[in-house]
Amino acid sequence: MPTTFSRRRFLGTAAATGAAALAAPSIVSAAQPLKVGTYGGFFEDSFKQFIFPEFTKATGIEVNSVAVPTGETWLVQIKNAARAKTAPADVSLMAGIPRSNGADQKVFKSLDDSKIPNLSNMPDTFKDRYEDGSLYGVGAVSWYITLCTNSDEIPDAPDSWAALWDEQYKDQIGLLGLASNSHMLEVTAATFFGGTDILDTKEGIQQVFDKLSELVPNVRLWYKDEGAFQQALQDGEIPMGQYYHDVAGLAAAEGFPVVSTFPKEGAIVDSGYWIVPEHAKPMDEIHEFINFIAAPETQALLSRNVGTSPVIDPALTDLTAEELAAVSSPKAPIIPRYDIYKDHGNWISDTWSQMIAG
């Protein structure tokens, strides 16, 4: 017998929903779920499945998950909401250049260090502060971009980024398609100029560009769509390139001949930080949530289930050496220089476009 959804039942449901909606504002704010923003897709799914239920179990605070876009779009949405004195999420992940831009424009709320005891687990690089010393960003998860190879085509995986310049790999390499997400300027600086300090000046960046342009003939694919490169890497069609360590690990676990190597100059590390939009209200719950994610147990949970690297001292977690090696490396990483994309954004973007177009 087919289920019928009678009109009366519909009206009843609608009335109940309406009543609940009307009643909602009168409930004290503590009973409202905390709106947490994470990147839609794989990230959000993993957080919903593994992290939020644990948080609710530990604190009794319900979580309402919000999928947020990567990149500048989310910052624009936060700024637009701030004009209407609202916040699209109470606390949300943000990485790289948008976070740095948002901090310049002071659209993030300052946090209270004393309410996040687990901050002490964390190195200072994961604590973003305004000039007056107040805290506005706290590390959540880290991920690496490494040198990945197809072991069928290249049995001996090179251990240096310099391999990307090696003429024997002509037309065999895949790199990310934008200056600001591939971080190849930083990689070139770390590999050939002894570190990213040379990027302090425009002249220095030009020098790095000159070196970087030498590898262009080796590059077969400048990818914007991760899936396209992963397919080509797995098939051996493009046997080498830069790729996300966590996803490469998943591919290898599925049996594909993909090897992710932390180069001796370091892998590129990028991190998502928690930020709180200016008009977010439930500050106690927000602090509690950030504190929960910074706890060693949660960081271990993230490493095991999401494949991210801990933002706290790994020794505090119960991760085994093997588990830790699967998500990170003891070698010093290459830290992206977000500042140069802010100071010389248009120029770097144009020079990059010209360079890859040959």
Place this chain on the structure above:
Amino acid sequence: MQTSALSRYIGLIPSSVMIGAFFVIPFVLILLTSVSTPTDDGGYATSFDLQHFERFLTWFYIERALFSAGLCALIAVLSLLIAYPFTYFLTNFPPRTQTYWLIYILAQLSLSEVLIAFSWQILLSRTAGVANILVWIGVIEKSFAMTPSAGAVVAALVYLTVPFSVLLLFPALSRLDKSLIEASRTLGASPLRTFFTVVVPVTRPAIISGGVTVFVLTLGAIIVPQVLGKPEHWTLSVLITDQAIFNFNMPFASALAVVLLVLSATVIWLVTKFSGKKA
């Protein structure tokens, strides 16, 4: 009579509102954004600032614009070269056969650019592509990838536009007065000569409008050049996407869009002017 004039105006209202709301307003917004000034807080404010157009005026962007125009012109020509003879022969078939073919071609239009781009990517790949067939019949020894390359971009764009060309040429060719061809043949012209001196000139307006439509259509293609081409084959449309989506530089993306619009308007104007004089 007044009532019929009035009703005609009333009849225009829905379409005018549609066009106004969905075409004119966004276009004005793009124009305004393209001359706006970036503000310190990362946004942009309305003003009359030509800096984004100045940024376009470097050889790199001009070269990209010229490349885009050249590529689209090539696609238009190739697409018509394939579609014209096909449509001509199609109109000589019985009506029933014509209908089946037209339905088939219309169905091709339901394939999106995304689908076509990724299908060609597989078709031209090393592991699953046509190169394996060449290996099998012994033409080459080892399979190789045919993408990304200029040839892949051209092939996929021609594939994308041929159905449009056929549908644009079909009305003119099917209405073609067959007695003109008979007269030409009776007067002793060969079929080939009849085709080039009678059929082609008579259908010239359709050829020109078909060519312009394919040209403009191809200018807007972003997925095919990006997926099947190297960066040197990326068109202005790809660069607009980069600026709008990845760099979030809306004013510059708008300025590039305005340039693209001027480019296609100029081509349409030149073609109509040029063809108008000759006719």
